[in-house]
Amino acid sequence: MLMIRSIIRPEKVDATLAALMEAGFPAVTKISVVGRGKQRGIKIGEITYDEIPKDLLMTVVPEKDKDFVIRTIIKAARSGDKGAFGDGKIFISPVEEVYTISSGVKETAGGEIQEVKI
């Protein structure tokens, strides 16, 4: 299991969510964040804006679907054909265990599924 955290433009969120839904990965968590990137924010005249609002989409997928999901996100979240500064970043981190609270089902990175007895 891998957690894909993508920081994208707020105006691209709807398109990305729709693309993920279409691709068969409906489960997403969205958090609004502020941040700056390699360009050190945006400088307009004398003022530097370095807390640019972005949205963080978090989704956990099996390892085999990683590339497909990443490509789906990139395609949907990129502005124009070539993209532009500020389109965001995607970070991947490993997830060892996933629990579904309602059923108590536990999934491990190896793909084993078992139920947690409370």
Place this chain on the structure above:
Amino acid sequence: MKEVMAIVRLNAMNKTKKALADAGITSITARDALGRGKGLIDLQILKGAEKGYEEAISQLGGSQRLIPKRMVTIIVPDKLVDKTVRTLIKTNQTGKPGDGKIFVLPVMDSISVRTGLNGDVTLDDVE
């Protein structure tokens, strides 16, 4: 050291905090999050649609709505992962869709800003 990240219902936060404190896991970070799950339909909307309310029917198709949730992040030593997960499941389980998910991620190190110490000493320790 592991990061236990749980997405739970808003109205379950108070009892979750209490249960975690009772279990000795006092340090948590929580924040607002919006999300959707596997796309299971809300029972109330389904019931409303069955009764013929237009508003409910319009919400059935496409299901793009994001539902407000609370994201709880807890960093615990390896030996406390099981206890944390069990406490979270026990307090948040209603059996209905939307109870949330718990993810367990590896963490490389933790450093206390105040003391500069690192490692398990910076985390909750429960005998």
